[in-house]
Structures are given as structure tokens and as C-alpha cells.
Amino acid sequence: MQNLETYFETHPKLVRIVQYILIGLFVLLIIFDIILAATNNITISEVIKGETEKAFFVLTYFWGAVAINLFFTRKSKKLVHEVTGTIILFSIAALIYFLKIGPFLIETVAKIPNQPTQNEIRIAHAISMVFGLLIGYLFWRQDHVE
Structure with missing residues (x-):
């Protein structure tokens, strides 16, 4: 099996796709958090805290x-x-x-x-x-x- 670092160096398109997916998920999380805060006056952190409690x-x-x-x-x-x-x-x-x-x-x-x-x-x-x-x-x- 190839070293992971070498694999990413030889496949820059894959790295770019993963970066776009992560950025998209991050933006989606922020939008979802804003929608939750505006509608229910609760954020994702409060939902997670409530579930763990x-x-x-x-x-x-x-x-x-x-x-x-x-x-x-x-x-x-x-x-x-x-x-x-x-x-x-x-x-x-x-x-x-x-x-x-x-x-x-x-x-x-x-x-x-x-x-x-x-x-x-x-x-x-x-x-x-x-x-x-x-x-x-x-x-x-x-x-x-x-």
C-alpha cells in the first residue's frame, strides 16, 4: 500500500474534491446553525449538549x-x-x-x-x-x- 502522503501528491484532483466537500459541509453546518438559531432560538451545540445530557x-x-x-x-x-x-x-x-x-x-x-x-x-x-x-x-x- 502506498504511503498516504505520496498518494495525495500524485492525486491532486482527489485532494481538491475532498477540500470542496469539507468546505461545503462546513458552510452547510453554519447555514443550518443560523436557521436553527433564527427559528427555534437554539443552536447545534445546544442540541448536542441536550442529547448528551x-x-x-x-x-x-x-x-x-x-x-x-x-x-x-x-x-x-x-x-x-x-x-x-x-x-x-x-x-x-x-x-x-x-x-x-x-x-x-x-x-x-x-x-x-x-x-x-x-x-x-x-x-x-x-x-x-x-x-x-x-x-x-x-x-x-x-x-x-x-
Whole structure:
């Protein structure tokens, strides 16, 4: 397999197409955010925050996995194949979602059941993100390119 940098150098049209797609998505996101703010007086950030506060812990789990994948590359031998690592990552995410581990985690952290404070919710999300960092570190990191 060709080095990714060499591949992009030899295929400038592909790079240009990807750039246009990303710019288009960014502009679309800004337009969508303006429309939401004008009609419902709510922004995309508030929608995401609202969903995560409803114990949608898959988002913080994935943030952790993506962060470790982007900022820490693998220099040692992989534990599992890339496909297997991705399957493990998404299987755990499905378990978190379908088993409703978010509410369970909040109830575990909260001192008063059914009335968690904002700090207790943040602690539960931090636990979810650290778990995503751990799973991403073990099974889903990209290789270090020399």
C-alpha cells in the first residue's frame, strides 16, 4: 500500500474534491446553525449538549476514541487487526447505547438518586470519555508513519 502522503501528491484532483466537500459541509453546518438559531432560538451545540445530557453517552465515548486516534499514533505492534479493532469499538458503543449504561453511570455517581447535579453528570461523561480513550488506545489507534 502506498504511503498516504505520496498518494495525495500524485492525486491532486482527489485532494481538491475532498477540500470542496469539507468546505461545503462546513458552510452547510453554519447555514443550518443560523436557521436553527433564527427559528427555534437554539443552536447545534445546544442540541448536542441536550442529547448528551439525556445520558447519550455514546457521543462522549466516541469523542474519547477519536481523540486518542488523532493525537497518539501507534509505534508498537497492534493488538488486533484494524477491522477487528473497529468492530470492538462499535460493538462497545452499541452496548453502551442499547443497555442504557449512561443512566446507570449517572445513578452510580449521583449522591441523590434521580436528582444528579451538573457536576455529577460531568463526572459520568468524563468516565465515558476515559473509557473511549482506553478502548481507542488499545484497539483503534492509527499507525505511526515515518
